[in-house]
Each structure stands twice: as structure tokens, then as C-alpha cells.
Amino acid sequence: MVMAEGTAPTEFERLLAGLGGGRRPLEPAVAGELERIVGPENVFRGAAALTVYARDSWPVAALRVHHGRPLPRPDAVVLPRDTAEVADVVRVLYEAEVPIIPYGGGSGVLGATLAVTGGVIVDLKRLDRVLDINDEGLTVTAEAGILAVDLEKALDRAGLTMGHFPQSFDVATLGGLISTRSSGQFSTKYGNIEDMLLAVEAVLPGGRVIRTKATARASTGPDIKNLFLGAEGTLGIVTEAVCRVHPRPEKREPRAYEVDDFGVGLDVIRRVMRTGLRPAVIRLYDPLESAHSFRSHVSQGRCILVFVFEGLGALVDLEARVVAETCSAAGARDLGPEPGRHWLERRNVISGLPEFMNQGLVVDTLEVAATWDRVFDLHRTMVERMRGVKGIISASAHSSHSYTQGTNLYITFLALAPDLGSAESLYYRIWETAMEACLEAGGTIGHHHGIGLHRARWMPAEHGEALEVLRRLRRALDPKGLMNPGKLFGEVG
């Protein structure tokens, strides 16, 4: 069904064929039940809507849209209003053995919402209420379909912030951010989504609703809410979440330095993190990215290191001082606040990317992580290997989320296929090279985009035997294998 006629199947098409799991049309009676639950105006079965919901922000999906190649369509899209409706929808679909695909903002970049075996997409964006802002306890309770930008706006009005600012802030939902184990640009201070989540409400595969308890800390067995962090809809649908929030920062100050090379920059970050201080943002760009994004600030061949300090005024001053000392000891050149200001202003503007793709270029980003002892090598190995792939124009990286024990690498590649037909396979070749190099250099294959459809094939190599724990959990919670088939585990049914 998804093959373009008269051509050899592409990697994506072979992947779909490999997953198997034949599809059945949605029974009219089931569709009727869905309409009864959410109202006919919230059930979409027309070709136009299904075409739009056949994709998300995964570049392969975009490439296929661009090249006019088919993508698997869901059989219907439903938009429930609240947890009760989500539970009813899931109950009906589970009973009827129809695959269920949760959908947030569709900003995921690994094909995690593709309806590979058909089924029904449950779009959660009508669950968009902020239920409680507790200033004293510093928590927020909100429904899962709210866009991060809207949640943050509500908090801002109350003088608070969640501190979660992924670049996709304007397009991603709270539920999606939880379900992919996302990271925000200010994560070095505020933590990643797992550091923010206090409790979830979720609808389990059969339709049962569970809630975990929001508390400061607990010693009550393995933490149940953690199962939903990064589950990508395979274990249930998150309908509500309680998250930690912070008082809005009193002061914010950007600062940038130029270092001789990437290794010196990594060492500066490591030393800063050892002190226990937590600048909100630490970004180190390799020479190529430094030249590309900060052309007017940095000398050719050097690396730029951008910091943003925020919080209590005295703390900001202290962080700025310690960073200045560390940088000076490493022989870094102070570039002042301007590059950081520039970054703060432009950080969410994705200009150029769609234009590049429209010109036939293959563009994507991938994010990995490692401990300090490995990260320098990881950068070199991955970038060098990727640069060796025929057709690649550039592979470059920056580090943007740091920890006491290590950091991430965010790699961007740009490539040109000889013709439209081979763009997809070039994409796969680059990814394969990158993932293999990552595993070989001791990196973790995903830092914050999740696994989705695309990265599932590297899950066994990433986790080894331990993956069995997740597999069993999945089978126990979803015995019929209907929750977001093909994602995370690369299995259908």
C-alpha cells in the first residue's frame, strides 16, 4: 500500500513490510462508537485529514510528502475532550483490536506517530487545561495535550516557570514531552522532563485510568510514573501530569567565550559542572557550527562556548565569576554577552531547514550522549565516520545539555543525493553510520528525541539483555500489542 509503483522498495518501505501486521478496515460499528463518545465533529475519517495525520516531523515522512511518496494513513483520527473520553475511546478500540496511536503536537522527529499498521490516532490536544498552579508547593497540574508554550504562559502570569524550553516549545505538548523523555534548552539548571515530573494520570491499554501520587519523594517500590517517561505511547496514554515549577528567575545574563578547540571546551564544561554550580545554558559548538552560527563573533577554526546564567542575582554573579575563572585558566577569550544574546533571540527560529529540503538536500539532526571520558572520542568518531559517507556535505555538532558525569552531542548533517529516488537511502546510510559509530564509541544512541519508529532497530544493541524488562512490561500492560505498534520496540502485535 505504501509502495510507489514501479520502483524498488525504499528502506522505509522495507521496514514497513518487515514489521508485517496486516491492516483491517475500521468497522463502521467501531467508528460509530467513537462518534458517540467524542461527538461526530471530533472524529475524522476523510482522506484529507488522514493524509495530514499520516506524517509528523520525522524527515523521512517530510521527504516522502515532498517526493509524493505514500505514507501509511491511519483509519481515523479522534479528538477526545477529557480523561473519561480518552478512557472510553481506548476501551472501545482495545476491545475491537484496533491499533491506538497517541498524538500530541506531531513534532516528534523519529516517526513515533506514524500509523504503520493503520488504526486510530488519538489526538490529545483538546485536553489543554491548566488545572492547578500551586505557588506554595511549586507545582503545576495540567492536561497532557496542552502546548508547552501555553503552559509556560500560564505559569509566567503566576510568576513561575517550569524551565522546560525545548526548541519545539511552540509545537510540542506536555504529554509528548513526557512520552519522549525530552530536554529543554535550559536543562542544565532546571533538569530534563524526568526531573520535573511529579505524577501522572494515564489511561492503560484496556481503558483503565491510573493516577500516581504527587509527593516530594517516595520509597514505595519502583517509581510507576517513570514508566511513562519515554514510553512513546506504548504503555498507555498520559492524560494529566503534575510537574515541578520554579519562581521566575530574578536575573538572566548571557556570556560567551572562544576556546582553541572542542576538547578544551568540553574540559571547561566538565570543570564548571564539578563545582556544583548549574548555569541554565551551556553550549559548546564545534568549529564548523561556530563558524556557521556565530560567524561574526568567533575566529575561523575556533569553538564558541555560550553560557546563560539565571536565577537569584547573587547566584548568577557567582556562576559568572566561576565560569570566567575557569575559562581564563583554560586560555579562553571572553566574547562578552553579545553572542549569548544573539542565541537567546534566534534560538527557536528554524530558518533554512525547509528551504534546504526543498532544494533536494537531506537534512537531519541526531542527539547522543556519553560520560566525560568518552565524549571527545564520541564526537570525533561520529563526525569523521559520517563525513565519510558518499553524498554528505557536512556533519557538525554541539554540546547543549551537560551533567556532572558527561554531556550530550547534537549532530546536524546535510547531504545531497544524486536524485530524488536515492534521498531516502542516503538518509538511512548516514544514520546507520552514525548509530554504529556511536555504539562503538560507547555513546548512548538517544539523548532526548526518543526512539520512535526510526531508532527502534538499535534498541537491542543499546540495551542488550536489559531490553527484555521493557518487552515484558509491554506484554503485561498491552497483551494485544495495540499501543503504538512498531515504535520503541520495533515490534508489531
Next chain:
Amino acid sequence: MSGTRTEGGRADGKSFDLAAQGRICSLCPNMCRFLCPVAAVRKVETVTPRGKATLVGGLGRDETLWSEEAAGVFYNCATCKICLEWCPSGVDLVEVTRGLRERAALDGSAPGPVKALRERLVADRSLYGQASELARSLRRYREMLTPGAKVLYFAGCSTAALHPGLVGAALRLFETAGVKAAMLESEPCCGLPLDLLGYREDAATFAAGLASAVREGGFETVVSGCPMCTYVLKERYPALGVSLEVEVRHLAEVLAGPVPAAALRGAARIREAGDGPGARRRATYHDPCYLGRYQGVYDAPRSLLADVAGLGLVEMDGSGGLAACCGGAATTVTVVPDAATAIAGRRLDEAARTGVDLLVTACPHCLDMLRPAAGKASRLRVADLAEVLAERVGAFPGRGDR
């Protein structure tokens, strides 16, 4: 505040073809979706900017996708152009999808309410009952007109039918500002709703009719308090192949000119001397999409409100180029009225959050959306620029207004 954007162009003034714009949008991560008012209330992915562009791309390759459902998607747009304001790629969705609305209008796949509106418009030549009746209702203002004047005041059917008091207010303001104005015997619809809904030929017929009436009157300038009317006359008539050959300006632009503004300020001061100064009142201003983003008029209404009406302006979260839509353009109100109402509610909430008790706009359509949204319960009064100014300079404001 930012200036005018070239239609179908980019911020840097370079324009590129609409098909390429559509392709680029379908490749974008939908970064502007949070600003799209229709997406914000309807939630369904199909109506987001990228959703629409994805469908445009699909239609280019698969004819079987074309249906009433697909056509409906392109009417699920408030035509607010806030996506264009934000878009780093300069994609103008309203223009990208215009051809598809035209196709739907031609082949009958446009939504039922759209077709009904077109029938009514073509029969009555006005959005609200017979144009001839509207003309009768405006006769009472005749004494305020100057026969043979070079300035044509064009009320527009929404103003004439729903807010006739604004006609009186505008004419009094002209009088105070020393602007001599005339009106047409009978005002036909400017054609904007037809143009917007895809009925290009009907719109062109309407445009030709109005243009010839304007030419016959020998006017040099057309002024209207309705930004949709001024936009269509200025920008769309040429695109429809109709030449008007007169200057077209919104009432705010004319009144903010140095001479009229000085006269209005003078009148306001005399009035103030009589009434005593009172506390400086605070207000917020809602930029109508068709006045701000479409025509780049941001400062004129603000300066009139501050200098003439003596108001302290408090800006909303989104203002100027990033002002949120009120839901009021012909498309959404006709096709998804509930969504339009919800959009108005969101804008009103933003206004309420400023803490002021007066919300001023400069468009009868915005007034129509925001006033009911405020309802009786809200302490926010929603008013048009013309009435606020007329009240201030002591001109007779609300005669006959509802």
C-alpha cells in the same frame, strides 16, 4: 511597529512563487502553529499551517484527495496572516490556498454556508439585506455631507448595517478635522467577502461596479473605517483587474495626518476645559488583522488614542504585527462560527488581562466579534476608534447606533 509586508513576499521584500511556498511550508516543523487562531481552538492538525500545506502538496499529486472535506480545510482559516508575520520562510498561507478556495467556489465543493453567503451577496449586493435599504438608512446623515467633495467616505456594509452610529461619528470627525466628504447614493458591497471565499469573478464584477461609481463621482480619495474595505480597494482590485485610480485610506490614517490631528486635538482640549481633566483613562488597542498585518497601519490609531482621546495605552500580550485575530474574517465566521466565537473569546481574555476597562479597535468586524465576547458580564467596554474619538472631541457619537 513593523511596516507593510508585500503580499506573497518575504520580510526582505523578495517574493517567490506560491507553489514553492507551499512546498516549504509542508517541510517545516509547523513552528508557527501556536499562533494560528483556528488551530488553537479547533486543535485538529489539518487546519494548522503545515496541515494545510501538506494537503496542498497532496492535492498536487493525487486528484482523488479533492473533496468537500479537503475544500473545507482551506476555509478553516481566519485569513489573519499571523503565520506570515512569524514565518522565517515568508510563507503566505492565505495566498498559497487562495487558488484552492477559488477551485472550490467554481466546482461547487465549497461548504454550504459559503455557497449560501455568495447567493445572498449576489442577490442583495450587501452582507446584510438589500444594499438599497442600507442606503435609505444612511440618508439621515446627508446633511453632514459636502456635495462635490473630493473625499469619498465609504461606510462599508457592516458599518452601515450594524453600526450606523459609526457613520455619524466618522462624519463628525471629518467636520471637526476640516475634511469635506461625500458619500455614494447607494453603497454596493466592496466585494471582499466574495474575493476571500473564492468567487473571483463575482468579486471582480462587484469591484468593477464600485470602481465605476467612484470614478463617476470624480473623487480623489476613498476613506473608510472598515479595514477590509480599504484593503480590498487598495490591494485586491488591481489583482482582480479593476483599476480604481484614487488614493484609498483608512479613517485612522486620514485623521492621524498632521492637520486633521491638530484640529481634533484642539477640539478635545476645548472639551476638556469644559469638563475638567479627570483621571487619565487607560485602554488597550486591538490591531485588526486587515489594518495591521495587511496594510501596515499600526501607529495611526495608537497616536489618535493617545494624543486626541488622551488615553493611556496598555498593550496586550500580542500586539502590532503579532496581535491575535478576533476570528472575524468572512471565512471562519461563515464556515466554523463556533470556532470564530472561541477565537474572539481568547482575544478578549488577553484584553481583560491588561486590567483596563476599554478595548478599542478600528474595524466593524472586530467590533462584531469582540463586543458579544465581552457580553454583559465583562467590565470591558468594546468600542471603535471613531466613536471613542467622536466622544472625546464632543462630536455627536452614537446616533442610531444599536
